[in-house]
Amino acid sequence: MGFSRQDTEVSEPGLLPQMLLETLASLDGESVILALGEVPIFSTAGVESLGILRENRIQSPELLAIVRFVRRTGSHQKGQIEIPRGPIGEGRHQFTFKVLPLVKDDLVLVLVSDESEAQRVHDVRRDFVANISHELKTPIGALSLLSEAVLGAKDDPESVTKFATRMQSEAKRLTDLVQEIINLSRVQDFDPLQLPQEVSIGYVIREAMDQCEISAQSRGISVKYAEPSNVLVLGDRDQLIMAMHNLIENAINYSPEDTKVSISTMIKDKLVSILVTDQGIGISQSNQERIFERFYRVDPARSRQTGGTGLGLSIVKHIANKHGGEVTLWSVENVGSTFSIRLPIHSFKSEKE
Numbered sequence: 001m002g003f004s005r006q007d008t009e010v011s012e013p014g015l016l017p018q019m020l021l022e023t024l025a026s027l028d029g030e031s032v033i034l035a036l037g038e039v040p041i042f043s044t045a046g047v048e049s050l051g052i053l054r055e056n057r058i059q060s061p062e063l064l065a066i067v068r069f070v071r072r073t074g075s076h077q078k079g080q081i082e083i084p085r086g087p088i089g090e091g092r093h094q095f096t097f098k099v100l101p102l103v104k105d106d107l108v109l110v111l112v113s114d115e116s117e118a119q120r121v122h123d124v125r126r127d128f129v130a131n132i133s134h135e136l137k138t139p140i141g142a143l144s145l146l147s148e149a150v151l152g153a154k155d156d157p158e159s160v161t162k163f164a165t166r167m168q169s170e171a172k173r174l175t176d177l178v179q180e181i182i183n184l185s186r187v188q189d190f191d192p193l194q195l196p197q198e199v200s201i202g203y204v205i206r207e208a209m210d211q212c213e214i215s216a217q218s219r220g221i222s223v224k225y226a227e228p229s230n231v232l233v234l235g236d237r238d239q240l241i242m243a244m245h246n247l248i249e250n251a252i253n254y255s256p257e258d259t260k261v262s263i264s265t266m267i268k269d270k271l272v273s274i275l276v277t278d279q280g281i282g283i284s285q286s287n288q289e290r291i292f293e294r295f296y297r298v299d300p301a302r303s304r305q306t307g308g309t310g311l312g313l314s315i316v317k318h319i320a321n322k323h324g325g326e327v328t329l330w331s332v333e334n335v336g337s338t339f340s341i342r343l344p345i346h347s348f349k350s351e352k353e
């Protein structure tokens with residue numbers, strides 16, 4: 001009887017004991033068994049989607065060298081490797097691996113788990129919590145001062161209205177901040193390439209545009225997406241919508257009223273670029289390097305006015321990198337900006353949408 005779990009690949013099942021395959025498939029981490037010539041004869045599903053194996057080859061030269069060493073010496077090896085998440089961008093998968101010889105037929109077993117990724121997430125989170133506490137203190141401090149002011153002005157209805165209105169806007173700011181923090185922590189927790197979906201770029205753009213419709217209308221800004229796209233990418237649909245939403249919302253917020261925001265897509269070298277162009281205030285060269293940092297804003301007062309949290313672009317960068325892509329920026333002050341998310345293309349749909 002052959003091995004039949006759907007999420008594993010076995011090219012020559014007869015060669016390997018059923019029990020070994022079942023054990024490997026039930027482990028938390030991923031595994032590959034390599035025959036002579038480093039040809040994989042068994043692999044779990046994640047090995048391919050995490051980029052360890054592509055086109056039936058181990059992608060990391062470092063890991064390949066270790067496999068050969070193990071085959072030669074019969075020793076056990078363990079360590080850590082980094083593998084790019086895609087052909088572009090800074091995204092990296094980090095893995096802990098163990099490589100061991102299987103006595104039978106010169107086979108080598110590679111076990112891979114992403115414990116180091118878990119450690120990195122833990123470190124990022126620790127720094128992040130320190131930043132958050134600082135950011136939360138501002139609106140909470142303002143609310144506390146304003147409530148004292150309301151108490152002090154209880155006989156003056158006009159002042160009470162003024163202070164209460166400001167309390168409302170500080171409370172909204174607090175709510176937005178908490179929501180963005182939840183969004184960022186969700187995208188940090190979840191690896192979109194672990195069990196990826198096929199995601200339509202046309203759908204992502206339309207969905208994000210719908211979410212921004214009310215704010216565009218309220219500022220008299222027309223958001224246009226001219227040519228539909230039939231590109232499919234691999235990843236998480238909700239994360240990609242969130243990234244697009246953040247870019248469109250920024251294009252609206254940092255533009256004068258009655259201007260235009262246009263969205264388009266471009267295909268080059270198996271990559272799709274989604275471009276969001278505005279006729280807004282632009283970003284100076286020195287700020288262009290910093291705006292993707294968490295909580296960085298060019299003009300904190302303006303960002304406050306538009307309900308900005310300073311987290312939007314760091315979320316976009318994180319999502320693009322985690323999808324094996326990148327976000328880039330072209331901008332000239334008082335002329336406008338174009339943000340571009342580039343992602344590896346998975347395939348094309350027969351119909352454009």
Ligand code: ADP
Binds near residue numbers: 283296303312
């Ligand atoms: P915020 O919540 O403040 O908008 P973001 O992380 O989304 O935070 O953006 C960081 C900063 O980058 C913004 O405060 C703003 O100064 C600048 N910025 C972002 N998008 C644009 C844009 N389209 N045009 C001009 N400036 C922008």
